[in-house]
Amino acid sequence: MHAVGLGDFTVRRANESDADTMAGIDAIASTGDAERRANIARWCRQGSATVAEDASGRLLGYCVVEYTFFEQGFVAMLMVTPSARGRGVGHGLLNAAAASCTTPKLFTSTNVSNQPMQRLLGRAGWTPVGLVQPRRGGPRAVLPLRATGRADTSVTGDVVGLGRVGSGQT
Ligand SMILES: CC(C)(COP(=O)(O)OP(=O)(O)OC[C@H]1O[C@@H](n2cnc3c(N)ncnc32)[C@H](O)[C@@H]1OP(=O)(O)O)[C@@H](O)C(=O)NCCC(=O)NCCS
Incomplete structure (x- = not known):
């Protein structure tokens, strides 16, 4: 992936040298959560993370696409540092994820209570296709879905019901 300019970012x-900075802006990893830190390091190693940065190279946010969900793309994480929210960084990262996705479909999940993310997904053209109930408590998560246009695949009628999808933390 070549660097893509999206306005002011x-x-x-991401590469392996970004992992510490990504952990620093991550709401979970920055509290010292070892599992999230390890995930970030793995995402960087595997090349599944993209980062948004400003003209001075300051990291504004990151996004992760994996292919572990029915072998289709899955946005496993989208994180924008609080001071950079509300200026299109999340939207830009999501669009970049859709553009780089190599499968016909791209999924994500987020808590129903996560209103900023729900609004962002709606604006970016994602369509809810189902609900999941995490095994251990917590609010239900909605699974929006977006066709990436890479094959002649209808997205109509997909309903996903699994015990657990994603980290369930965001
Ligand atoms: C959800 C999240 C990724 C959104 O990131 P973001 O960069 O703030 O998203 P955007 O800037 O694209 O959109 C946010 C708002 O800014 C507005 N906005 C975007 N560009 C704008 C601009 N140039 N001028 C004014 N407003 C703008 C959008 O309309 C939107 O408004 P709304 O909240 O009223 O709907 C961010 O809040 C976050 O990191 N949250 C914590 C982690 C999380 O919950 N991740 C999702 C689950 S994995």
């Missing part, structure tokens, strides 16, 4: 593939 740029999106590029």
Whole structure:
């Protein structure tokens, strides 16, 4: 992936040297959560993370696409540092994820209570296709879905019901 300019920020593939900075802006990893830190390091190693940065190279946010969900793309994480929210960074990262996705479908999940993310997904053209109930308590998560246009695949009628999808933390 080449760096793509999106107004006042740029999106590029994350590399291993980005892991510490990504952990620093991550709401969970920055509290010292070892599992999230390890996930971030793995995402960087595997090349599944993209980062948004401003002209001075300051990291504004990151997004992760994995292919572990029915072998289709899955946005496993989208995180924008609080001071950079509300200026299109999340939207830009999501669009970059859809553009780089190599499968016909791209899924994500987020808590129903996560209103900023729900609004963002709606604006970005994602369509809810189902609800999941995490095994251990917590609010239900909605699973929006977006066709990436990479094949002649209808998205109509997909209903996903699994015990657990994603980290369930965001
Ligand atoms: C959800 C999240 C990723 C959104 O990121 P973001 O960068 O703030 O998203 P955007 O800037 O694209 O959109 C946010 C708002 O800014 C507005 N906005 C975007 N660009 C704008 C601009 N140039 N000028 C004014 N407003 C703008 C959008 O309309 C939107 O408004 P709304 O909240 O009233 O709907 C961010 O809040 C976050 O990191 N949350 C914590 C982690 C999380 O919950 N991740 C999702 C689950 S994995």
